Amino acid sequence: MSQRAAALKPEMQYADLAQQGETAQLGMWIFLATEVLFFGGMMAAYLAYRMTYNADFDAAAKESVIWIGSVNTAVLVTSSLTMVMAIHAAAERERQPIVYFLLATAALGLIFLGLKGYEYVEDYNDAVVPVLNFHPKEGNPGAVELFWLFYFYATLLHAVHLTIGIILVFFMAVRAKRGAFDAGYYAPLEVVGLYWSFVDTVWVFLFALIYPIGRSG
Amino acid sequence: MTVTTFIPAKSTAVKNYLTAGFGIRSWLLTTDHKRIGLMFFGSVTFFFFIGGAAATLIRLDLLDPAGRLVQPDMYNRLFTMHGVVMVWFFLIPSIPTTLGNFFLPLMIGAKDLAFPRLNLLSWYLFNASGILAVYFLLVGGVDTGWTFYTPLSSQYATGHVLPAAMAVFVNGFSSILTGLNFIVTTHRLRAPGMTWFRLPLFVWAIYATSLVMVLATPVLAMTLALMSMERFLGIGLFDPAIGGDPLLFQHLFWFYSHPAVYIMILPAMGVVSEVIACYARKPVFGYRGMAYALMSIAVIGFFVWGHHMFVTGMSLYSGVVFSFMSFIVAVPSAIKVFNWIATLHKGWITFDAPMLYALGFVGLFTTGGVTGLVVATLAADVHLHDTYFVIAHFHFIMVGGTVSAYFAGLHYWWPKITGRLYPEMWARLAAILTFTGFNFTFFPQFILGYLGMPRRYHAYPPEFQVWNVLSSAGASILAIAYILPLAYLGWSLLYGKRAGSNPWHATGLEWMTSSPPPEHNFVRTPVVTSAPYAYPDPETLADEPAGRRPQA
Amino acid sequence: MKLGGQIVTFVIAWAVLLLLLGINVLLAYQPIGGLHGFVPIGIAATQAFIIMAIFMKLRGRPSLKWVFAGAGFFWLMILLGLSSTDYMTRAAWPL
Ligand SMILES: [Cu+2]
Numbered sequence: 001m002s003q004r005a006a007a008l009k010p011e012m013q014y015a016d017l018a019q020q021g022e023t024a025q026l027g028m029w030i031f032l033a034t035e036v037l038f039f040g041g042m043m044a045a046y047l048a049y050r051m052t053y054n055a056d057f058d059a060a061a062k063e064s065v066i067w068i069g070s071v072n073t074a075v076l077v078t079s080s081l082t083m084v085m086a087i088h089a090a091a092e093r094e095r096q097p098i099v100y101f102l103l104a105t106a107a108l109g110l111i112f113l114g115l116k117g118y119e120y121v122e123d124y125n126d127a128v129v130p131v132l133n134f135h136p137k138e139g140n141p142g143a144v145e146l147f148w149l150f151y152f153y154a155t156l157l158h159a160v161h162l163t164i165g166i167i168l169v170f171f172m173a174v175r176a177k178r179g180a181f182d183a184g185y186y187a188p189l190e191v192v193g194l195y196w197s198f199v200d201t202v203w204v205f206l207f208a209l210i211y212p213i214g215r216s217g
Numbered sequence: 218m219t220v221t222t223f224i225p226a227k228s229t230a231v232k233n234y235l236t237a238g239f240g241i242r243s244w245l246l247t248t249d250h251k252r253i254g255l256m257f258f259g260s261v262t263f264f265f266f267i268g269g270a271a272a273t274l275i276r277l278d279l280l281d282p283a284g285r286l287v288q289p290d291m292y293n294r295l296f297t298m299h300g301v302v303m304v305w306f307f308l309i310p311s312i313p314t315t316l317g318n319f320f321l322p323l324m325i326g327a328k329d330l331a332f333p334r335l336n337l338l339s340w341y342l343f344n345a346s347g348i349l350a351v352y353f354l355l356v357g358g359v360d361t362g363w364t365f366y367t368p369l370s371s372q373y374a375t376g377h378v379l380p381a382a383m384a385v386f387v388n389g390f391s392s393i394l395t396g397l398n399f400i401v402t403t404h405r406l407r408a409p410g411m412t413w414f415r416l417p418l419f420v421w422a423i424y425a426t427s428l429v430m431v432l433a434t435p436v437l438a439m440t441l442a443l444m445s446m447e448r449f450l451g452i453g454l455f456d457p458a459i460g461g462d463p464l465l466f467q468h469l470f471w472f473y474s475h476p477a478v479y480i481m482i483l484p485a486m487g488v489v490s491e492v493i494a495c496y497a498r499k500p501v502f503g504y505r506g507m508a509y510a511l512m513s514i515a516v517i518g519f520f521v522w523g524h525h526m527f528v529t530g531m532s533l534y535s536g537v538v539f540s541f542m543s544f545i546v547a548v549p550s551a552i553k554v555f556n557w558i559a560t561l562h563k564g565w566i567t568f569d570a571p572m573l574y575a576l577g578f579v580g581l582f583t584t585g586g587v588t589g590l591v592v593a594t595l596a597a598d599v600h601l602h603d604t605y606f607v608i609a610h611f612h613f614i615m616v617g618g619t620v621s622a623y624f625a626g627l628h629y630w631w632p633k634i635t636g637r638l639y640p641e642m643w644a645r646l647a648a649i650l651t652f653t654g655f656n657f658t659f660f661p662q663f664i665l666g667y668l669g670m671p672r673r674y675h676a677y678p679p680e681f682q683v684w685n686v687l688s689s690a691g692a693s694i695l696a697i698a699y700i701l702p703l704a705y706l707g708w709s710l711l712y713g714k715r716a717g718s719n720p721w722h723a724t725g726l727e728w729m730t731s732s733p734p735p736e737h738n739f740v741r742t743p744v745v746t747s748a749p750y751a752y753p754d755p756e757t758l759a760d761e762p763a764g765r766r767p768q769a
Numbered sequence: 770m771k772l773g774g775q776i777v778t779f780v781i782a783w784a785v786l787l788l789l790l791g792i793n794v795l796l797a798y799q800p801i802g803g804l805h806g807f808v809p810i811g812i813a814a815t816q817a818f819i820i821m822a823i824f825m826k827l828r829g830r831p832s833l834k835w836v837f838a839g840a841g842f843f844w845l846m847i848l849l850g851l852s853s854t855d856y857m858t859r860a861a862w863p864l
Contacts, residue, residue, distance in 0.1 A: 216805065404833060
């Protein structure tokens with residue numbers, strides 16, 4: 001296996017593997033810039049309504065389940081650590097640690113999704129799910145509904161991104177196990193790592209927009 | 218441009234990109250940017266004629282003040298189809314995905330784009346979304362206009378709004394992938410010695426365009442997704458019934474759709490710079506200024522979107538800011554026009570077809586740009602908003618400007634792409650017909666708009682008829698001018714004279730390789746040692762310069 | 770796997786991120802009035818900065834990656850900044 005990896009050649013348009021790897025990372029950074037603007041459309045909506053309906057947003061956000069949000073933040077932050085450890089192991093050319101760290105990363109991602117699913121059930125019980133079950137306790141019902149629409153759009157979109165990330169990480173684990181990164185070329189792993197940490201970054205902002213507001217009375 | 222390793226055209230050992238493989242698989246699975254460029258050319262040409270057919274029906278309906286040809290419902294569907302197809306499936310991809318795809322790697326001395334498979338994926342996404350869009354626009358249609366404004370689109374419109382929005386969403390991915398590929402390629406795959414200020418302006422233009430594609434398109438994707446969710450669920454972020462703001466949709470939509478105009482016009486500016494330099498046989502005047510102007514148009518273009526919303530109920534303060542920024546963006550645009558004119562000054566000008574198209578571009582773009590300032594003025598816009606004045610203004614930019622430049626580039630690079638020369642006289646005729654037909658079609662619309670005829674109505678008061686008839690008559694000339702190249706360019710594929718590697722004696726790396734180029738563009742990687750547009754100074758030449766069009 | 774300097778950096782960054790999370794949650798219950806609009810976002814921005822600098826390896830010599838990481842942020846600011854000129858002033862100066 002590592003024999004094949006050692007014979008790795010750059011694609012025709014590149015001078016060497018270093019150039020190819022650098023280019024792949026640059027491509028991912030540009031893609032992440034588009035992702036910022038993609039989520040940005042939603043952020044603009046949040047900002048506009050937060051400015052218009054500040055008190056109602058406070059009343060709405062209070063109903064969010066902050067303990068799950070916080071635990072999930074810790075889970076994702078930890079997964080970013082395991083991801084970067086996997087890349088570090090690849091740089092050291094240690095095959096087994098790469099696989100373990102990647103599997104840990106994917107597992108943490110799945111834990112996040114599980115907790116998120118449980119949180120949605122809680123939200124349903126709190127009657128804050130637009131369309132399905134929506135009976136807000138305080139605030140102007142329309143504005144409160146705008147908050148919860150944002151909440152579901154944003155967290156669901158984030159979950160989709162995370163799911164793609166889990167699939168990519170798992171795929172990388174399989175490749176690592178087969179020795180694809182033994183030869184010291186692990187740019188694909190770094191690219192996936194960038195994506196993963198970006199999804200983490202998005203969550204950090206979503207947390208700040210959703211959970212810690214309207215709680216001090 | 219001086220190149221130390223000149224590659225002779227007659228290296229028969231290397232197959233060209235057209236003969237490198239045969240059969241349908243060699244095209245559908247290719248990763249060669251030149252083949253993908255040609256495939257995009259086929260796709261956008263197809264969509265151009267679909268959008269054109271809708272335009273034809275619109276102009277036929279407007280011959281008659283009562284608008285008897287089509288019912289109002291049908292008319293709404295026609296202009297939606299015209300707008301959606303022309304904007305997303307012709308104008309935005311037109312120059313970048315065809316000429317950009319083909320020539321960006323050639324002009325920077327690269328073997329291919331940075332991500333060739335992504336490039337092919339972009340073509341598939343483009344076609345899938347295009348066919349989806351056209352299918353749903355034909356069966357049942359969409360009546361919201363290409364702008365999909367809420368709450369019309371999300372709550373009231375009948376027809377296939379969801380699939381059409383989905384198609385535009387997918388098309389956005391194609392656009393983003395193409396832009397991303399171009400940016401990375403320009404950064405990472407330039408030939409040795411090809412510094413940023415040795416790049417041809419076409420490359421600068423494609424780079425600036427790609428920046429806009431990559432940073433604006435995702436916002437459109439999100440906007441359409443939010444609108445679609447609102448339509449799907451019956452409740453959403455733009456829904457006034459729960460305190461949502463429909464103007465927010467417009468903010469987000471125009472955050473993309475104003476810069477989208479620059480996606481259309483920046484590549485056109487790049488083409489025109491190449492063509493004018495070649496046919497005036499002079500370096501582009503103020504090369505660095507031209508490059509900076511392209512970049513600043515791309516950036517400032519993001520600060521002006523609110524000028525589409527002056528009369529919608531947006532804050533007056535906001536309107537003042539957006540109006541001011543719209544005036545600012547005119548500055549780099551004007552710099553470009555002045556520099557093209559300065560390039561012509563004391564040049565050795567030949568009026569070959571690409572040059573005729575390019576000169577047409579300069580005139581039409583200037584007219585479109587200056588009338589843009591009129592509608593960017595807060596007070597004037599109150600009168601002109603949603604009238605034919607606006608229609609005329611943006612058609613001067615997008616159709617007069619972009620399409621003319623697209624044809625200029627197509628003719629200019631035709632010998633390189635196909636290895637054949639096109640018939641010059643027919644091409645000149647088409648160029649002149651385009652300019653004439655265009656002005657007859659759209660200049661009357663300035664007058665109609667000024668007199669107060671609103672857009673998007675299938676009928677109008679009889680006193681507007683004379684201008685409408687003039688416009689429709691002009692459109693028929695324009696139609697001939699657009700169909701004509703299809704005929705003679707097609708003819709030239711079989712019967713055109715063989716072109717050498719550099720029939721126009723032009724500068725630039727793309728002319729340093731054979732026509733059509735070999736599979737990996739260059740036999741050896743070129744090394745660049747000087748600035749672009751190294752045309753000899755015409756004043757120092759006693760007689761006609763050596764670089765002349767071969768007599769066809 | 771040796772416990773090198775890089776790993777220590779990663780672990781410290783992780784610990785700081787968790788600490789900031791804790792501060793964010795604690796401050797949410799404190800009566801800090803209008804600051805509630807800014808503190809969580811400020812903390813999130815700090816966390817994002819740490820993730821990008823250390824986990825996404827932006828620290829070090831200036832590079833092209835900075836340009837595109839910055840571009841995403843800058844263009845987001847254009848979107849948020851210019852659209853809020855409308856929402857901040859629409860009630861005061863309607864057109
Ligand atoms: Cu505009």
